[in-house]
Amino acid sequence: EYWAAMNLMGDYASANHAVIHRTITEFLNIEILGGVENHHNFAWKETHGGREVVVHRKGATPAGPGILGVIPGSMASPAYIVRGLGNEESLHSASHGAGRIMSRKQARSTYRFSAVRKDLLKKGIRVLSAGSDEVPDVYKNIDDVMSAQRDLVETVARFDPKIVKMCGDGSRAED
Numbered sequence: 001e002y003w004a005a006m007n008l009m010g011d012y013a014s015a016n017h018a019v020i021h022r023t024i025t026e027f028l029n030i031e032i033l034g035g036v037e038n039h040h041n042f043a044w045k046e047t048h049g050g051r052e053v054v055v056h057r058k059g060a061t062p063a064g065p066g067i068l069g070v071i072p073g074s075m076a077s078p079a080y081i082v083r084g085l086g087n088e089e090s091l092h093s094a095s096h097g098a099g100r101i102m103s104r105k106q107a108r109s110t111y112r113f114s115a116v117r118k119d120l121l122k123k124g125i126r127v128l129s130a131g132s133d134e135v136p137d138v139y140k141n142i143d144d145v146m147s148a149q150r151d152l153v154e155t156v157a158r159f160d161p162k163i164v165k166m167c168g169d170g171s172r173a174e175d
Helices: 002-028 104-110 113-122 142-148
Strands: 042-048 051-057 060-062 068-071 079-084 093-095 126-129 153-159 163-165
Touching: 002 042, 051 060, 060 068, 068 093, 068 142, 068 153, 113 126
Parallel strands: 126 163
Antiparallel strands: 042 051, 060 093, 068 079, 079 153
16 A cells, blocks of 8 residues: 555556646646656665565665666755666665755754845845755755766767755745
């Protein structure tokens, strides 16, 4: 029952992303050139060492041979499109993002988002919505993270942020 429900939620998330992408491309009158489906915080049945196992990737993303993925930084640092190298020691996995160095609670009590928004605007990054729990300083340096996993993935593309749309303070994506 759990397995079916988890996969249903994965399909639901994928369908929502497809609607969002279609809506944006229609609004901007542009064509989608390609796509990357990037589940994370999910479980998969895979074969490793000749055995079928369940691999739960919490904070990680699949990086099997040739598998495309997304590794985001922060709202002020780049995101990377990557291709998995199929490293067996990592169970064909790579990090999903830079990784936090501060808890959400600590970030909300430390940062005023209005000041962060002004700083981001000076860097040419427009914030539509976000919260102080996701400010750039709560994340590790994405370039260091990418360097540390060069035996897990190869970089295909780098994208620098221009617009940020995230949940604001007091809300969660799951709500």
